[in-house]
Amino acid sequence: MRLFLALEPPDDLRERLATLADLAQARCGGRRMPDASLHLTLAFLGEVDEGRLSALVEWVGCQAPTGGIWRLDRWGSFRRPGNVWVGGRTHDPALDALQAGLWNGLEALGLGVRPTRFVPHVTLLRRAERMAIGPLEAQAPVALDWRWQRLTLLRSYTEQDGARYKALAHSA
Numbered sequence: 276m277r278l279f280l281a282l283e284p285p286d287d288l289r290e291r292l293a294t295l296a297d298l299a300q301a302r303c304g305g306r307r308m309p310d311a312s313l314h315l316t317l318a319f320l321g322e323v324d325e326g327r328l329s330a331l332v333e334w335v336g337c338q339a340p341t342g343g344i345w346r347l348d349r350w351g352s353f354r355r356p357g358n359v360w361v362g363g364r365t366h367d368p369a370l371d372a373l374q375a376g377l378w379n380g381l382e383a384l385g386l387g388v389r390p391t392r393f394v395p396h397v398t399l400l401r402r403a404e405r406m407a408i409g410p411l412e413a414q415a416p417v418a419l420d421w422r423w424q425r426l427t428l429l430r431s432y433t434e435q436d437g438a439r440y441k442a443l444a445h446s447a
């Protein structure tokens with residue numbers, strides 16, 4: 276099963292992100308992320324054997340992130356997969372520490388492969404047809420604060436119209 280660790284936005288922020296996703300799709304085309312799927316990926320684990328799930332669920336339940344407030348203030352894109360996202364202009368030390376600490380634990384469990392860089396972002400569109408990031412910045416400057424604390428372990432399913440996610444565990 277394909278798993279990843281993420282932060283899920285509180286409902287009011289999810290609504291704001293969904294509005295931005297609508298604007299992005301109007302400008303850029305592509306596949307809009309469903310509201311329920313909006314998230315910040317902290318660690319992509321890839322395929323994990325089902326036999327390892329219970330230990331992983333227990334480990335996630337033992338995590339107790341201190342939490343923080345992430346400032347989202349920019350549009351961005353990953354050109355190759357054609358993703359349009361929103362994120363922060365500056366490094367967020369609390370998110371960096373959270374991501375690094377999670378990878379320390381995951382490596383000890385022998386799960387996943389730590390990426391060489393971490394660019395915190397919330398994907399709003401996949402397979403965009405036009406990367407109109409400049410016009411989006413002009414039309415809808417991003418100014419959102421994400422008060423985060425709890426981690427979620429998510430399973431990703433591939434369906435005909437894209438990926439769907441199911442929460443399997445939460446941290447404290």
Ligand code: 3AM
Nearest residue numbers: 279314315316319358396397398431438
């Ligand atoms: O939607 P975002 O960008 O937060 O891009 C995938 C998505 O992140 C990423 O994991 C999240 C859940 O699918 N992802 C998928 N395949 C990946 C891979 N091979 C990957 N990240 C790194 N390596």
